Structure formats: structure tokens, C-alpha cells
Amino acid sequence: MNSTAEVLDRVAADLAAVLRADALVGLSDAEKVQVLRAAGEVARLVDAVVVETVGSVDQRPAGSGELAFCGRFGCRTMNELVQRVLRTDAAGAARVVKAGKVVRRELDFSSGAMLPARWPALREALLDGAVGVAGLLAATGPVEQAGPRIGSADRLRADVELAEYARGLVAVEGDGGGSMEGDGEVDAGEGADFGGDPGTEHRGDSAPPATPEDLRLLSRVIVTYLDPDGAEPAEERAMRARGIVLGRVKDGVIPIRGSLLPETAGQLQRIWDAYLNPKVDGPPVPAAPMPDEGMAGGVRFVPTVDDAPLRETNDFLDGDALPAGDPSCMV
Incomplete structure (x- = not known):
């Protein structure tokens, strides 16, 4: 067993000992809040360990003939492997796999060095325990949904602002004026001056650390600032995408x-x-009809449409002169 797994096993054993001792029942309210705060930090750090591990899995190129990471352990996909190892459901495994892609660092083939993650600042916040899987996906989701309409430079700026907001840091102007309210609470739309001066100073402990909903709200505000027009109307995209192609x-x-x-x-x-x-x-x-069918002394009876009594006509028809399928002309 490697040293990393041994460290985690000791942490798990310590937590199990706390639960077996039944030491949580007699705690005061203040102590229970401290336990919850510490447990939350442990849970976020566990999220970081899981996500970083999943993100570091070697992506074998297609057609190489080698088994993928999940295939080596009898699983078809990474989602299935995470489900079985973490004992979670498919939705929870999908969130972990998605978060792993957010923090994944690719290898530079020319130098052999690890390249920065797509969201480097939020990755550092994840490793520090400032944000968990839920917060990471809430912060990156709206920006990722905007796609190529938001460039790399703007995405990295948003990454820094979201990571600082997750840590409870709020952008404050250098002259002392900022967007903080008098009671210390900061609105998600104003907590980070995304369009402000790059020389803006930052002060810690100016607001509570952000929840996933706070991060999602700020991320949407940033997307509105960077992409005010939003996505192209679906009708216009559909009109351009329509068409039929006949092959050979x-x-x-x-x-x-x-x-x-x-x-x-x-x-x-x-x-x-x-x-x-x-x-x-x-x-x-x-x-x-046959020649003598429906005839009575040269008189043919034709039903009317409105259920009126039969009317008489002396118009003799030759052979197949009746129009097919017309009920008003049927004998």
C-alpha cells in the first residue's frame, strides 16, 4: 500500500473512532457548530482528493490497443468505476468525472511539464478546501455553457474572481471605496468587480465564504457582463442547420x-x-353494377345526401359510367 493511501486510511480510522466513541451527543451547541465546520472542511478536502485523482487518470489514445483505466478494473466507463469505488449513484459519479475534467492538467509533449488546468485558480481553491465539487461545478457551469463566446483571457479573469469569492475575499478599490455593504455582507453581483481596475486590492475576511449558490449567481453575473447578447436564437440556428443530403x-x-x-x-x-x-x-x-341491377322499368333510384326520400331519375347509365368512390352516385 502506498503512503498516500495509508494517510487516508488513518484519517478514516480516526473519524470512525470519533463515531464509535459516541462523543458527539454531549457537545454544546457551540462545539457542535465547530464540529460541523471541521467536518465540512474535511468533506471538501476529500472532494479534492477524489477529483484530483480522477482528473489525473491517464487518457490513453484511441486505437492504442491498451486498456483504459476503468477497463483495467472491469468497468466500461469512468462513471461506472467511480460509482463502484465511491459507492455513489450515477449522478454523483457524473459530477465527479465532470469536475475532474475542470481541474485536469495536460502534459506538454515538448517539455514534459504539466500545463495549467483550465480553471487554475478554482483548482487551487479546491485543493485548499475552500470549495468542493458542488461549488466548483456551480462556479464554472454558466461560463462553460457560454462556450466559445467567452475567450480564454476572460475565462481566466472569471476564474480568479470566482476563486477569491469562494474564499470569502471581496474586491476593494485601492482608495478605500468598494462594493461592500455597511454590515459586511456583499451581494453576489457586486462582490467581485469583474470590470474593475487590474490593480484592485483585495482584503480577506470581508465576507463569509461563498456557498455553491452564491458562486453560481456570481458566475451568471460574469457571463451577463462578458456575453450580454447571449446565445444565438434557436430559430436562426435551426434555419441554417436544416437540409437534406443524398449520398452516392x-x-x-x-x-x-x-x-x-x-x-x-x-x-x-x-x-x-x-x-x-x-x-x-x-x-x-x-x-x-350489372346492367339490370338497381333498375325498375327504366327508373333508377338515387339516395340523397340529406336522408331525404328516394328520388327517381330516367337517366340510364351505360355499363361502368358510375364514378368510383362517389357515394352520392352509387346505386
Whole structure:
């Protein structure tokens, strides 16, 4: 067993000893709050250990013939491995895997050195126990959803502001004026002056450490500042993406692929259903009447549409002159 695992085993043993001693029942209210605070820090540090471990897993290139990390332990995906090892559900494992991608550091092939993570400041906050998996994903989620509309430089600026907010640090102008309220509480939209002077000073302990909801709110404010127009309307993107492409003949058939608007797809589906439904053979075709069928002394009786009494007509029809499928002309 390696030394890292041994250290974690000792921590787990110490926590188990605390629980077995039943020492939490007789604590005062102040002591229970201190225990909760310490347990929260331990939980965030455990999150950091798990996420950093998952993020450091070697990504084997496709086609190399080597088993992936999860495959070596009998699992198909990393999500399944995390579920089984951490004894968590699929959603919890997905959050861990996603957080691992946020803090993952790639290897520089030219120098062999580790490159910075995509969110370096938040990664440091995670390793310091200032933020856990929930806070990390809440802080990075809105910015990541904006995609390429937010550049790398702006993302790194947002990374610094979010990490400081997670630690409870609030941006304060150098002349003493800042966005702090008189009671020490700071609004999430004002706690970090994202558009301020790069020379802004920062003062610690000016606000409580941020919760995941606080980080998500500030991240949305930053996205609004950096991307005021937001995403392109879905209708315009759909209009540009629509189309059908016919491939080349292969084995006597022509492949087809493409994207249709919902209303066009609905019309096409109805046409296909009309032709391909095995229970539909089209409208029934009535049989042609015999020459003497329906006749009485040269008089033909024709029913009316509105259920009126039968009317008489002396118009003799020759053979198959009745129009097929017309109920008003059927004998």
C-alpha cells in the first residue's frame, strides 16, 4: 500500500473512532457548530482528493490497443468505476468525472511539464478546501455553457474572481471605496468587480465564504457582463442547420441524411405513414353494377345526401359510367 493511501486510511480510522466513541451527543451547541465546520472542511478536502485523482487518470489514445483505466478494473466507463469505488449513484459519479475534467492538467509533449488546468485558480481553491465539487461545478457551469463566446483571457479573469469569492475575499478599490455593504455582507453581483481596475486590492475576511449558490449567481453575473447578447436564437440556428443530403448509390440504395424543421418532419412523417401503413390500402373501390341491377322499368333510384326520400331519375347509365368512390352516385 502506498503512503498516500495509508494517510487516508488513518484519517478514516480516526473519524470512525470519533463515531464509535459516541462523543458527539454531549457537545454544546457551540462545539457542535465547530464540529460541523471541521467536518465540512474535511468533506471538501476529500472532494479534492477524489477529483484530483480522477482528473489525473491517464487518457490513453484511441486505437492504442491498451486498456483504459476503468477497463483495467472491469468497468466500461469512468462513471461506472467511480460509482463502484465511491459507492455513489450515477449522478454523483457524473459530477465527479465532470469536475475532474475542470481541474485536469495536460502534459506538454515538448517539455514534459504539466500545463495549467483550465480553471487554475478554482483548482487551487479546491485543493485548499475552500470549495468542493458542488461549488466548483456551480462556479464554472454558466461560463462553460457560454462556450466559445467567452475567450480564454476572460475565462481566466472569471476564474480568479470566482476563486477569491469562494474564499470569502471581496474586491476593494485601492482608495478605500468598494462594493461592500455597511454590515459586511456583499451581494453576489457586486462582490467581485469583474470590470474593475487590474490593480484592485483585495482584503480577506470581508465576507463569509461563498456557498455553491452564491458562486453560481456570481458566475451568471460574469457571463451577463462578458456575453450580454447571449446565445444565438434557436430559430436562426435551426434555419441554417436544416437540409437534406443524398449520398452516392451503394448496393442499389442511396443513403440519406440531414436535419428537418419540426413542422417539415411532421408533414413528411404523415406522408410516410400514409404509404407505409400496412392497414391502409387506400379508399375502397366499389364494384361496377350489372346492367339490370338497381333498375325498375327504366327508373333508377338515387339516395340523397340529406336522408331525404328516394328520388327517381330516367337517366340510364351505360355499363361502368358510375364514378368510383362517389357515394352520392352509387346505386
